[in-house]
Amino acid sequence: MRPPHPLTSWLERIVEPTAGEYAAIARLSAEVRSLPADQPLRRLGEEAGSAFLVLEGILCASKPAEGDKHQIVAFFVPGDLPDLEALHLGRSGQDIAAITACRLAVLGHAELRALCAAEPRIAALLWRATLVAASVSREWVVNTGHRSAVAALAHLFCELSTRLEAIGLARGGACDLPLTQTHLSRATGLSLVHVNRSLQELRRRGLLSLGNGRLAIHDWAGLAALGGFEAGYLHLPRPRWMAA
Amino acid sequence: MRPPHPLTSWLERIVEPTAGEYAAIARLSAEVRSLPADQPLRRLGEEAGSAFLVLEGILCASKPAEGDKHQIVAFFVPGDLPDLEALHLGRSGQDIAAITACRLAVLGHAELRALCAAEPRIAALLWRATLVAASVSREWVVNTGHRSAVAALAHLFCELSTRLEAIGLARGGACDLPLTQTHLSRATGLSLVHVNRSLQELRRRGLLSLGNGRLAIHDWAGLAALGGFEAGYLHLPRPRWMAA
DNA sequence: CGACAAATTGAGCCGGATCAAACTGAGTGG
DNA sequence: CCACTCAGTTTGATCCGGCTCAATTTGTCG
Numbered sequence A, B: 001m002r003p004p005h006p007l008t009s010w011l012e013r014i015v016e017p018t019a020g021e022y023a024a025i026a027r028l029s030a031e032v033r034s035l036p037a038d039q040p041l042r043r044l045g046e047e048a049g050s051a052f053l054v055l056e057g058i059l060c061a062s063k064p065a066e067g068d069k070h071q072i073v074a075f076f077v078p079g080d081l082p083d084l085e086a087l088h089l090g091r092s093g094q095d096i097a098a099i100t101a102c103r104l105a106v107l108g109h110a111e112l113r114a115l116c117a118a119e120p121r122i123a124a125l126l127w128r129a130t131l132v133a134a135s136v137s138r139e140w141v142v143n144t145g146h147r148s149a150v151a152a153l154a155h156l157f158c159e160l161s162t163r164l165e166a167i168g169l170a171r172g173g174a175c176d177l178p179l180t181q182t183h184l185s186r187a188t189g190l191s192l193v194h195v196n197r198s199l200q201e202l203r204r205r206g207l208l209s210l211g212n213g214r215l216a217i218h219d220w221a222g223l224a225a226l227g228g229f230e231a232g233y234l235h236l237p238r239p240r241w242m243a244a
Numbered sequence C: 001c002g003a004c005a006a007a008t009t010g011a012g013c014c015g016g017a018t019c020a021a022a023c024t025g026a027g028t029g030g
Numbered sequence D: 001c002c003a004c005t006c007a008g009t010t011t012g013a014t015c016c017g018g019c020t021c022a023a024t025t026t027g028t029c030g
Helices: A006-012 A019-026 A109-118 A120-146 A149-166 A181-188 A192-204 A220-227 B006-012 B019-026 B109-118 B120-146 B149-166 B181-188 B192-204 B220-227
Strands: A032-035 A040-042 A050-056 A059-064 A070-076 A095-098 A102-108 A174-176 A208-211 A214-217 B032-035 B040-042 B050-056 B059-064 B070-076 B095-098 B102-108 B174-176 B208-211 B214-217
Touching: A006 A019, A006 A050, A006 A102, A019 A109, A019 A120, A050 A109, A059 A181, A059 B120, A070 A120, A070 A181, A070 B120, A102 A109, A109 A120, A109 B120, A120 A149, A120 B059, A120 B070, A120 B109, A120 B120, A149 A174, A149 A181, A149 A192, A149 A214, A149 A220, A181 A192, A192 A208, B006 B019, B006 B050, B006 B102, B019 B109, B019 B120, B050 B109, B059 B181, B070 B120, B070 B181, B102 B109, B109 B120, B120 B149, B149 B174, B149 B181, B149 B192, B149 B214, B149 B220, B181 B192, B192 B208
Parallel strands: none
Antiparallel strands: A032 A102, A040 A095, A050 A102, A059 A070, A059 A095, A174 A214, A208 A214, B032 B102, B040 B095, B050 B102, B059 B070, B059 B095, B174 B214, B208 B214
């Protein structure tokens, strides 16, 4: 008896799967791929034949910008499906790379398409997952476009903490978050130096502490207010402790 | 004999529809809604029961930012499906408003879901449309995050011109583009004053002219180079004149 | 101990924000 | 036909948040 396919628990986190859905997923091949930290997974424009489900680790998607800079446009945490878009666009629209060492379930496009045709509810939920990613991306436009440095960072930490909380990898605003200040600068569009100073500002205000790959939010309400964070765009069931 | 449903020509622009697909679309109710300029269509958080296909006009999606500012996160032109995401997310994630007077085909969510279940290829193409919108949104993160004022504007004009070209509303970089400088400032995150000065800079360099609701790109290669524009992220068939 | 990645600090500068005002053109009503 | 209004554009002056360049410190690992 094999362990269930990783997509099973992904599905169970959202709905109560039917027997048919269980069976259809069980029919998928269950390749798991390991990726060391800092390794590229996909390159912009590359033709892709498979998608991934993150089991462990953190990845990011980035696009080249002016000079040799790269703007990070998304982070992926366990339960996310990086590059699922290539399923219908054929090629990857960004560079995707591991930040920490990762374990990924490989989902072949052909199998995925067959699954979607056979199980329309799964298709709708995968579609939905891409829509949530798009919603996050629009929020990032606001973040990089209109918010000050401290606000942008505050917002980013609120988002990541909330997403990690939703999958049980954060509790009460504390989580492992092995991002360097360079990652943060590439995600916000700020200079490395200014990220450093803005982080000091956030610490000095007693809003959070960040270091050694660990984030602890000490004043959730204050941080969310500063960053203008409204969790709705993540389309997650809102956990109790965050209410009001 | 009724005219064909507007979604028919949307589909025909991408694939050769089957008889079954024609029939399934013909079964949709064909309500068309008119919307005067500057009228809101959807508000953030509003529960939505229908999606739209733009037949005429330009709309934009925006999200509230610091103070009473609103960051524009997307423009919609004919052939686009604003707020299609609400089909699977239930509520609208942004404010959507007409910029010019618009005509929209109304697509009820229930009918749309039935259509997707019956015609998986149409479902995949609608999914694809949302993925392209997401890809554009990620490019906007780069635009607002890393590009200078002139570069961000140059990139925006390249994008809009390319999209309008693809639906036959632009030729050789010239198109009607009834955006005010205020719209441009809200889309790029720049101040109105600075947009004005950056536009003068673009005109002075002989790259484009913009005024009276009309955009003319005089030096496509120069403008694209300045803005770092690579049309790939739009996932359109690339027109000949743009090559090399 | 040396090497290297990451974090931190300091100084000077600039792109773009802000504030304030004037200008243009298209209505619109007397 | 003119005065008025109002949205949109333009200009000028000033200020500051964030960038750049350059160095130093800290922590980790071999």
